Amino acid sequence: MRFLYPIFALWGVGLFILAASLQPASASVIGIDYGTDWFKVSIVKPGIPLDIVLNAESKRKTPAIVLVRDGDRRYGSDAVSLATRFPQDTYGSLKNLLGKLYDDPIAEEYRKTFTNSMIKDAKRGTVAFQYDDKTVYTVEELVAMQLAQAKHQAEIAGGEAVTGAVITVPPYWGHFERRALLDAAELAGLRVLMLMNDETAVALNYASGRSFPHPQYHIFYDMGAGGTVAALVKFQSVEPKKGVRNVTELQVKATGYDPSLGGHSVDVKLQQHLAEQFAKKAGDKLKGDVFQDSRAMAKLLKEANRVKQVLSANQETISSVEGLMEELDFRVLVTRSTLEDISKDVKSRVQDPVKSVLAQANLTVADIDSLVLVGGGGRIPFIQAALIDLVGEEKIAKNVNADEAAVMGAGLEAATLSRQFRVKEIRIKDINILPIEVAYDAEPKENAANRTFRTTLFSDKTVLGAKKLMNFKRKTDFDYELAYKTGNKPVILRAHVGDVSDAVDKFKNRALGDPKVKSLIELTESGLVSVGEATAQFEVEQTDKDVKDGPSLRDTVMNFFKGRKDDGSAENAEEGEEEQKPEEAKADSPDAEADTANNTVPAVKITIETVKLPITIDWETIKPIDEEYKAEAKKKLAALDLADAEKRAREEARNSLEAFVYSSKEFLYDDEVELTTTEDERISFKEKLDEMSDWLYEGADVAPTEDLKSRLKVLMDIHDPLFFKRSEYRKRGEAVTGFQAAISAAKSILKSFRNLTADDEGRFTENELTTFESLITAAEEWLGTKQAEQAKLAPHEHPILLSKDLSTKAQEITKEMSKLLAKPKKRKPSPKASTSTSRTTPTSTPTGAAEEDQNTTGSEEHAEEEATQKEQPEGQTETGGHDEL
Numbered sequence: 001m002r003f004l005y006p007i008f009a010l011w012g013v014g015l016f017i018l019a020a021s022l023q024p025a026s027a028s029v030i031g032i033d034y035g036t037d038w039f040k041v042s043i044v045k046p047g048i049p050l051d052i053v054l055n056a057e058s059k060r061k062t063p064a065i066v067l068v069r070d071g072d073r074r075y076g077s078d079a080v081s082l083a084t085r086f087p088q089d090t091y092g093s094l095k096n097l098l099g100k101l102y103d104d105p106i107a108e109e110y111r112k113t114f115t116n117s118m119i120k121d122a123k124r125g126t127v128a129f130q131y132d133d134k135t136v137y138t139v140e141e142l143v144a145m146q147l148a149q150a151k152h153q154a155e156i157a158g159g160e161a162v163t164g165a166v167i168t169v170p171p172y173w174g175h176f177e178r179r180a181l182l183d184a185a186e187l188a189g190l191r192v193l194m195l196m197n198d199e200t201a202v203a204l205n206y207a208s209g210r211s212f213p214h215p216q217y218h219i220f221y222d223m224g225a226g227g228t229v230a231a232l233v234k235f236q237s238v239e240p241k242k243g244v245r246n247v248t249e250l251q252v253k254a255t256g257y258d259p260s261l262g263g264h265s266v267d268v269k270l271q272q273h274l275a276e277q278f279a280k281k282a283g284d285k286l287k288g289d290v291f292q293d294s295r296a297m298a299k300l301l302k303e304a305n306r307v308k309q310v311l312s313a314n315q316e317t318i319s320s321v322e323g324l325m326e327e328l329d330f331r332v333l334v335t336r337s338t339l340e341d342i343s344k345d346v347k348s349r350v351q352d353p354v355k356s357v358l359a360q361a362n363l364t365v366a367d368i369d370s371l372v373l374v375g376g377g378g379r380i381p382f383i384q385a386a387l388i389d390l391v392g393e394e395k396i397a398k399n400v401n402a403d404e405a406a407v408m409g410a411g412l413e414a415a416t417l418s419r420q421f422r423v424k425e426i427r428i429k430d431i432n433i434l435p436i437e438v439a440y441d442a443e444p445k446e447n448a449a450n451r452t453f454r455t456t457l458f459s460d461k462t463v464l465g466a467k468k469l470m471n472f473k474r475k476t477d478f479d480y481e482l483a484y485k486t487g488n489k490p491v492i493l494r495a496h497v498g499d500v501s502d503a504v505d506k507f508k509n510r511a512l513g514d515p516k517v518k519s520l521i522e523l524t525e526s527g528l529v530s531v532g533e534a535t536a537q538f539e540v541e542q543t544d545k546d547v548k549d550g551p552s553l554r555d556t557v558m559n560f561f562k563g564r565k566d567d568g569s570a571e572n573a574e575e576g577e578e579e580q581k582p583e584e585a586k587a588d589s590p591d592a593e594a595d596t597a598n599n600t601v602p603a604v605k606i607t608i609e610t611v612k613l614p615i616t617i618d619w620e621t622i623k624p625i626d627e628e629y630k631a632e633a634k635k636k637l638a639a640l641d642l643a644d645a646e647k648r649a650r651e652e653a654r655n656s657l658e659a660f661v662y663s664s665k666e667f668l669y670d671d672e673v674e675l676t677t678t679e680d681e682r683i684s685f686k687e688k689l690d691e692m693s694d695w696l697y698e699g700a701d702v703a704p705t706e707d708l709k710s711r712l713k714v715l716m717d718i719h720d721p722l723f724f725k726r727s728e729y730r731k732r733g734e735a736v737t738g739f740q741a742a743i744s745a746a747k748s749i750l751k752s753f754r755n756l757t758a759d760d761e762g763r764f765t766e767n768e769l770t771t772f773e774s775l776i777t778a779a780e781e782w783l784g785t786k787q788a789e790q791a792k793l794a795p796h797e798h799p800i801l802l803s804k805d806l807s808t809k810a811q812e813i814t815k816e817m818s819k820l821l822a823k824p825k826k827r828k829p830s831p832k833a834s835t836s837t838s839r840t841t842p843t844s845t846p847t848g849a850a851e852e853d854q855n856t857t858g859s860e861e862h863a864e865e866e867a868t869q870k871e872q873p874e875g876q877t878e879t880g881g882h883d884e885l
Contacts, residue, residue, distance in 0.1 A: 052408075203233045204413060441479075
């Protein structure tokens with residue numbers, strides 16, 4: 001059996017993705033670019049191009065905002081439109097709060113800008129919001145609502161469940177922020193395949209439609225609403241192995257960032273400026289303080305964002321807000337120069353991320369091929385001007401979709417990771433930019449001062465996905481910490497390795513010294529820290545009898561470093577001694593060989609015995625959400641989901657009722673309806689419709705779904721008989737004409753059957769033809785009777801001659817006619833052997849017998865196919881079907 005793989009081109013790029021799975025059930029994967037102000041979703045499914053998911057308003061991006069009020073949730077543009085009325089119930093710009101403590105400067109700045117009630121989470125010290133006296137929403141729960149909405153949009157677009165997602169994140173996010181986003185995704189029921197750095201996703205999208213015969217360096221400058229990143233990426237073609245076609249490789253060489261430099265900071269400065277102008281213009285008319293009025297400031301923040309966008313293309317614009325505060329309108333002229341003047345400190349920081357990556361990579365502006373602008377902030381004229389001053393206008397590139405490059409790259413990576421698709425190979429080498437160190441105390445010694453060792457475990461150039469195998473010489477239980485080296489050096493976790501003393505006691509009479517305690521630590525491709533199992537290794541002497549069938553020292557060591565299949569490979573990990581930096585572990589170390597080679601006593605061998613040690617992880621600074629909390633959060637969100645579903649059902653029921661009322665009123669004014677219904681019927685129906693219109697206006701807002709559905713049924717029970725009479729009036733003439741045509745065709749066929757040629761005589765029996773003729777006659781009589789009865793009725797009376805009956809009768813005639821037409825012709829006598837033309841190689845088979853058999857097995861002709869078969873030219877063969885395509 002031949003399988004055809006559906007092929008589909010990536011939207012906007014020159015790649016092809018092929019569905020690799022032959023399973024009949026398809027599955028979708030998505031990419032999510034979750035930003036401060038907006039989120040975008042891309043989708044990949046077999047047979048459909050990678051493309052952007054449209055939201056309910058058919059927009060390609062959705063505002064990253066959610067409004068929760070009286071148990072009712074609104075998303076996107078609906079939430080934006082209500083934000084100025086209910087600012088305390090509106091939650092936007094949540095991305096920057098993920099993985100942040102309540103006392104973090106970013107959280108403090110948020111409280112100054114937004115007026116919703118932020119509180120400190122009692123258990124974790126993170127950000128939460130007081131919804132009412134009984135309900136608190138954590139930032140993870142609110143983000144989960146938005147991610148669930150993104151998933152819902154994708155499932156509507158794809159028509160099936162989403163099985164996995166790649167979500168983009170800022171590269172300067174550490175473990176805490178990434179962990180918080182993963183927790184939010186879990187609460188949303190979203191399986192995350194990977195967290196991907198924003199600029200890496202953009203670079204992947206950039207590389208997908210290009211080839212790189214020579215190495216190229218490009219800087220991707222991404223100014224979003226919440227922060228700015230510049231990533232220096234090297235693109236090149238590499239040969240995976242000899243004889244294999246080259247593949248594209250992208251390497252992130254350096255990353256510079258400013259987490260507080262973004263378009264939102266410009267919005268806030270313009271908001272403050274507009275508030276000052278309003279207070280100045282209002283003067284004594286203004287009794288209150290505009291800066292303390294939450295609704296007024298929410299309106300001004302929304303207006304500031306609009307003005308900023310207008311000034312990106314115009315030199316000036318009018319800012320206008322009706323009824324801003326105390327029923328006072330606000331109107332003022334804002335120029336581009338004014339915006340630049342109030343944003344001087346923002347402009348002064350624009351070049352810093354670019355300078356940082358060039359310094360890190362030891363390159364100059366001349367070494368880079370282009371600076372690619374990404375993100376909405378790159379559209380601001382003074383931002384572009386600052387970058388042009390640094391690199392020159394000729395190097396500024398705008399050849400990627402600034403809004404969608406990241407989400408398209410995430411969708412492509414999701415297709416790769418899902419293993420459901422074959423994707424053109426592009427190798428990615430992304431790096432960690434926040435160095436992580438390990439700290440631990442030395443083995444306690446009598447009369448010796450405590451010593452603490454600190455070693456860089458993952459540097460700021462470590463490739464994501466790296467593993468390190470720490471090697472400790474210990475005799476007692478101990479702890480070690482993992483912490484970031486930058487900023488205030490927050491501790492990520494404290495690991496306690498136990499049962500070391502017990503293991504030492506167990507081997508004290510056999511071991512040749514202190515054990516080596518090993519602990520595997522990984523920096524995952526999603527940028528999170530993960531601690532694997534810990535083990536203690538002892539060198540033990542064994543006799544020939546003990547090790548006759550046992551593994552050698554080399555095998556034991558190699559088995560350890562290879563690791564088990566279920567806990568990940570440590571073969572290429574690194575290990576470090578107490579006072580040394582971690583070094584790459586080598587399974588076939590010279591020391592291991594020497595130990596075996598120098599064993600001069602044939603009866604004794606040295607082997608390695610490994611003991612698995614319990615390791616306890618205590619997450620520091622910000623603890624992850626525990627399972628008990630997750631269960632409660634999921635229950636809380638499920639209740640809201642149920643309320644949303646009930647709300648949607650009620651809205652659909654109301655919309656259906658409202659639409660039916662309007663369409664039915666138009667129906668009553670139709671000329672054919674007036675002809676086919678009585679005045680009493682129309683008046684009665686109109687009264688019901690008017691009554692329902694009044695009820696919709698007055699009481700439908702609080703009506704339950706079932707009440708709305710029952711009211712619709714009452715109207716339909718009145719409407720349907722009237723609609724039926726008009727419908728029959730419209731269709732009757734055409735149906736009668738069609739029925740008469742069927743009778744006419746049947747008569748013609750019957751006549752041809754009775755006048756068959758001598759060759760076809762006897763094909764039909766007299767009983768068959770008589771039965772067919774009786775059926776035609778009965779149908780004609782039935783039509784005549786029904787037409788006469790229908791003619792006696794007024795147009796508004798219930799019809800007797802129905803279109804469905806005409807159709808049924810016509811089908812009966814057609815069915816009987818088809819049975820007769822399908823009857824085979826009478827077989828003809830076999831032609832003489834001398835006149836037949838052979839199309840096969842002559843054999844010794846008797847001619848007459850072979851030809852008779854050949855002619856009696858040919859296909860039969862129908863009665864209407866009266867053309868005589870022609871002999872096929874010599875050399876051709878008969879076929880019973882089509883050629884294989």
